[in-house]
Amino acid sequence: xxxQLRRKIGITQNxxxxxxxxxxxxxxxxxxxxxxxxxxxxxxxxxxxxxxYKLFSASEIENHLYPAIKQGKQVTRIEMQAILAxxxxxxxxxxxxxxxxxxxxxxxxxxxx
Numbered sequence: 636x637x638x639q640l641r642r643k644i645g646i647t648q649n650x651x652x653x654x655x656x657x658x659x660x661x662x663x664x665x666x667x668x669x670x671x672x673x674x675x676x677x678x679x680x681x682x683x684x685x686x687x688y689k690l691f692s693a694s695e696i697e698n699h700l701y702p703a704i705k706q707g708k709q710v711t712r713i714e715m716q717a718i719l720a721x722x723x724x725x726x727x728x729x730x731x732x733x734x735x736x737x738x739x740x741x742x743x744x745x746x747x748x
Contacts, residue, residue: 644691646699651677668707671715675704681719 645652651668653661663678675682687696710718719725 644695644699646703651700651703653677653680665703665706666708668704669710669715669718670704670707671710671712673712674715674719676715676718679722681722681724 643654645654649664649666651661651663651665655661661677661680663680667678669676670684673684675684675687682690687700691700720729
């Protein structure tokens with residue numbers, strides 16, 4: 636039953652379609668997939684490579700997803716971090732972390748000592 640709750644992958648000749656548990660499907664042309672040794676970027680969705688086996692079955696990953704990923708563009712870690720920094724969800728997370736840290740420092744008087 637747990638395996639039925641995993642996301643589903645659809646692969647066509649030119650696109651990768653990921654059906655999430657909740658929300659709308661992700662459609663990305665294979666040539667627009669960006670990856671490095673840590674992250675995979677399908678359109679605006681970010682996946683960590685070490686988390687893929689928790690999201691998809693092993694046969695889907697090995698038979699369908701990896702060949703599709705290899706048709707995309709491989710970038711270095713620095714290039715991927717620059718791409719991720721431009722993602723609106725990553726920016727929101729960075730802003731929240733900064734606000735929490737600033738509140739922590741102000742509360743403990745780090746700036747006003």
